[in-house]
Amino acid sequence: MQKYKKNINLLLGAGILLLFFGMMVVSYFYTPYDVNSMDIPNKLQEPSKTHIFGTDEFGRDIFSRILKGSQTAFIVGLLTVAIGAFFGVLIGGIAGYAGGLLDEVFMRIMDALMAFPGIILALMLVAVFGPGIINTSIALGIIAIPSIARVTRSGFVQQKESEYVTAAKLIGVKPYKIMFKHILPNISSQIIVALSIAFAIAMLAEAALSYLGLGVQPPDPSWGRMLKDAQSFLISSPWYTYAPGGAITLLVLGLYLLSNAIRDIMDPRSK
Amino acid sequence: MTKNKEVLLKVSKLKTYFPVKTNKFGKKPVLKAVDDISLFVYKGETLGIVGESGSGKSTLGRTILKLVEPTEGEIIFEGEPIQEQKGSKLQQTRNQMQMIFQDPFGSLNPRMRIEKIIEEPIKMHTNLSKIERKARVRELIGKVGLSEEALKKFPHEFSGGQRQRIGIARALAINPKFIIADEPVSALDVSIQSQVLNLMMDLQDEFRLTYLFISHDLSVIKHISDRIAVMYLGRIVEMGTKDALYENPLHPYTKALLSAIPVVNFEKKREEIEITGELPSPVDPPIGCAFHTRCPFAMDRCRHERPQLKNRNEAQQVACFLYEDSEVNKESSILEV
Numbered sequence: 067m068q069k070y071k072k073n074i075n076l077l078l079g080a081g082i083l084l085l086f087f088g089m090m091v092v093s094y095f096y097t098p099y100d101v102n103s104m105d106i107p108n109k110l111q112e113p114s115k116t117h118i119f120g121t122d123e124f125g126r127d128i129f130s131r132i133l134k135g136s137q138t139a140f141i142v143g144l145l146t147v148a149i150g151a152f153f154g155v156l157i158g159g160i161a162g163y164a165g166g167l168l169d170e171v172f173m174r175i176m177d178a179l180m181a182f183p184g185i186i187l188a189l190m191l192v193a194v195f196g197p198g199i200i201n202t203s204i205a206l207g208i209i210a211i212p213s214i215a216r217v218t219r220s221g222f223v224q225q226k227e228s229e230y231v232t233a234a235k236l237i238g239v240k241p242y243k244i245m246f247k248h249i250l251p252n253i254s255s256q257i258i259v260a261l262s263i264a265f266a267i268a269m270l271a272e273a274a275l276s277y278l279g280l281g282v283q284p285p286d287p288s289w290g291r292m293l294k295d296a297q298s299f300l301i302s303s304p305w306y307t308y309a310p311g312g313a314i315t316l317l318v319l320g321l322y323l324l325s326n327a328i329r330d331i332m333d334p335r336s337k
Numbered sequence: 338m339t340k341n342k343e344v345l346l347k348v349s350k351l352k353t354y355f356p357v358k359t360n361k362f363g364k365k366p367v368l369k370a371v372d373d374i375s376l377f378v379y380k381g382e383t384l385g386i387v388g389e390s391g392s393g394k395s396t397l398g399r400t401i402l403k404l405v406e407p408t409e410g411e412i413i414f415e416g417e418p419i420q421e422q423k424g425s426k427l428q429q430t431r432n433q434m435q436m437i438f439q440d441p442f443g444s445l446n447p448r449m450r451i452e453k454i455i456e457e458p459i460k461m462h463t464n465l466s467k468i469e470r471k472a473r474v475r476e477l478i479g480k481v482g483l484s485e486e487a488l489k490k491f492p493h494e495f496s497g498g499q500r501q502r503i504g505i506a507r508a509l510a511i512n513p514k515f516i517i518a519d520e521p522v523s524a525l526d527v528s529i530q531s532q533v534l535n536l537m538m539d540l541q542d543e544f545r546l547t548y549l550f551i552s553h554d555l556s557v558i559k560h561i562s563d564r565i566a567v568m569y570l571g572r573i574v575e576m577g578t579k580d581a582l583y584e585n586p587l588h589p590y591t592k593a594l595l596s597a598i599p600v601v602n603f604e605k606k607r608e609e610i611e612i613t614g615e616l617p618s619p620v621d622p623p624i625g626c627a628f629h630t631r632c633p634f635a636m637d638r639c640r641h642e643r644p645q646l647k648n649r650n651e652a653q654q655v656a657c658f659l660y661e662d663s664e665v666n667k668e669s670s671i672l673e674v
Contacts, residue, residue: 228443228444229438229439229440229443229444230443230444230446230447232404232436232438232444233436233438233444233445233504233507234446234457235404236402236404236431236435236436237431237457237458237461237462238431238432238458238461238462239457248446248449251446251448252446252447252448
């Protein structure tokens with residue numbers, strides 16, 4: 067228990083993540099202003115008591131849009147991680163446990179996938195399937211597969227030679243059960259770390275795609291899109307960028323801190 | 338002697354070769370981990386396999402369980418050849434043969450509670466209800482000398498000796514007849530070793546188990562075995578009853594091994610044989626007798642011809658040309674009790 071309390075990464079990371087998670091939950095029930103209602107006379111107002119992050123070029127409340135934008139961020143992040151985790155663990159697990167030709171084939175496909183710069187691949191996929199939250203998530207999920215598959219594979223390769231696996235084989239436990247009931251729980255910490263990093267990367271990529279206008283489509287608020295819009299007013303209203311930029315930075319930072327903390331805590335050598 | 342006992346396991350001309358990766362074209366070198374081994378294991382006895390590391394004793398055990406595919410030869414368990422068995426047929430055989438592992442830290446899944454670890458084989462191979470299974474697990478844990486509180490714990494909460502007891506309980510869960518123990522006590526403290534050995538011997542009496550006990554430790558082997566086979570570089574160089582082998586070792590390698598045991602009794606003079614050098618590589622074993630490179634009695638013949646394991650007297654078999662001509666060393670066999 068001691069090491070949980072003393073771990074500042076864990077406290078900060080979990081704190082930040084909880085804060086955003088709370089924001090997301092709240093945004094489903096309440097935002098200070100309607101997210102999409104325009105108020106042209108009050109456009110581009112500086113932060114004040116009525117609009118704590120100011121208003122955008124259509125007079126919409128930025129704070130409300132940041133709140134609502136956290137929904138997008140979480141949906142894209144979770145969906146991406148879900149897709150990446152499912153296929154990554156499956157492919158990595160089979161490759162690592164079966165070994166041989168199957169391993170070679172699967173991992174070379176993963177290498178090929180990795181050879182594309184992630185954002186370019188995402189751009190291509192979005193260009194083919196069209197923009198939107200779901201398509202963006204699928205594209206980012208596909209990009210997340212190789213790194214998760216690699217982590218899973220190396221864990222399986224390491225664990226499959228252990229004597230507890232041999233013991234399970236002798237008893238006659240079926241291969242899929244050995245893979246998912248015996249080995250997987252023993253490498254869950256490595257996989258969780260990989261997933262939290264994938265989560266952070268997905269959020270950054272979503273912001274980047276939306277910034278390029280290919281991610282989440284208006285009027286759905288997205289932090290990346292808000293940054294893009296703010297760009298035009300960088301000189302006249304620099305504060306416009308603070309909120310979306312800060313939100314992205316803070317959430318990604320929180321995820322990295324958390325993944326570091328998880329790795330430290332779950333590493334058996336630190337016990 | 339064990340002559341009129343029933344044979345449980347017969348291994349004949351068993352070979353296990355592993356391919357070795359090299360860059361050379363054309364030539365495919367193999368590592369001869371088990372090289373032409375034949376032996377019997379009788380019901381209810383303990384056959385000790387002793388040899389230095391790299392002698393192939395663990396591979397022999399694993400090949401018998403078919404964890405490693407044999408390259409050649411036969412494994413006959415209860416009259417049935419199993420070397421070709423696969424799938425559910427093999428599993429039926431394996432249910433009769435279980436294994437106790439060397440590493441008490443690696444052989445139990447760190448993320449499973451003890452209860453689940455012991456229950457797993459019962460769940461897979463019997464039709465017992467949940468309550469009956471729990472009762473069986475409690476019975477087993479008691480048999481190996483642990484309390485029922487242990488069942489709710491995880492492996493890391495136990496010491497090495499306790500974990501080895503859990504491993505034994507798991508091996509016994511589905512009432513096997515034959516247990517291969519691969520260096521089960523070599524990772525334990527000496528004080529714990531004897532406890533685990535005695536437990537294994539008690540369980541052997543109670544459940545009429547047959548052991549194949551693999552170890553590099555001569556005193557451990559002496560304690561538990563009825564008969565002993567000495568392995569060197571994938572071959573059995575000498576095999577015999579415990580008493581005969583310890584009283585009257587025939588093969589120079591066995592003699593050397595036994596003379597290396599420290600003794601307190603200085604009264605009794607022993608023949609001391611020192612061997613030098615390292616174990617040759619099993620990828621490229623010496624031609625002829627595998628031991629000739631280190632044997633103080635090596636003759637010309639040993640460098641060309643491979644000696645076969647032959648009956649030397651009614652209790653011992655030896656693979657050595659020194660005894661080919663059976664009258665030469667008659668005086669040494671007088672010592673036999």
